[in-house]
Amino acid sequence: MKYVNTGVVFQEIPDETTLSINISNCPCHCMGCHSEYLWDDVGKPLNAMSLKTMLDEYGRDVTCIAFMGGDAEPREVDTLAAFVKKTCPHLKTAWYSGYSDISKEIHLKNFDFIKVGPYVQRLGGLDHETTNQRLYKVENGKELVDITSRFWKKRWED
Numbered sequence: 001m002k003y004v005n006t007g008v009v010f011q012e013i014p015d016e017t018t019l020s021i022n023i024s025n026c027p028c029h030c031m032g033c034h035s036e037y038l039w040d041d042v043g044k045p046l047n048a049m050s051l052k053t054m055l056d057e058y059g060r061d062v063t064c065i066a067f068m069g070g071d072a073e074p075r076e077v078d079t080l081a082a083f084v085k086k087t088c089p090h091l092k093t094a095w096y097s098g099y100s101d102i103s104k105e106i107h108l109k110n111f112d113f114i115k116v117g118p119y120v121q122r123l124g125g126l127d128h129e130t131t132n133q134r135l136y137k138v139e140n141g142k143e144l145v146d147i148t149s150r151f152w153k154k155r156w157e158d
Helices: 048-058 074-087
Strands: 002-009 018-023 064-068 092-096 113-116 134-139 143-146
Touching: 002 048, 018 048, 048 074, 064 074, 074 092
Parallel strands: 018 064, 064 092, 092 113
Antiparallel strands: 002 018, 113 134, 134 143
C-alpha cells in the first residue's frame, strides 16, 4: 500500500484535528472525484515504519489519524489502524472507504470513525443532506452510529 501525501485537516472528522493520509491505488474511480491523482499506484510505501515516522512528527498536534482510501488493501488499513491504537492510544482512528459496505477485513475495534460510500456528484458530499455517503462513529468497538448529519448546515427559520 502506498500514500501520496498527508495534511492536517479540521473538517474531515467532527471535533477532531486530523492527520489525513491520502492512499493511492483507489479502485473506486468515482465520477467527479476531486482526487483522481489517487487512482494510480503511486507514492511512498505506507507501512508501520512510515506511519511511526508520521506519529512521531504529528502525534502531539493531532487527535485523529484518518486513512483516506485503501480500498484495494483493507486488511493493511486495519493493521495500520491497530498499530496506531497500540502505539498512540490517545489518538482516534478513521477510515474513508469509497465502497458502500465495510470490508469484512476491517475490525471495528480498530476504528473510531468510518465513512463509506462512493462519491456521487449529483448527490453531493457529506455536507449535502442528499448524500449517499455516511460517516459513522464506532461505539464500544462494534456499534456504528450515523453522525452524517453533523456536516449539514442547520437551516433556521425566522
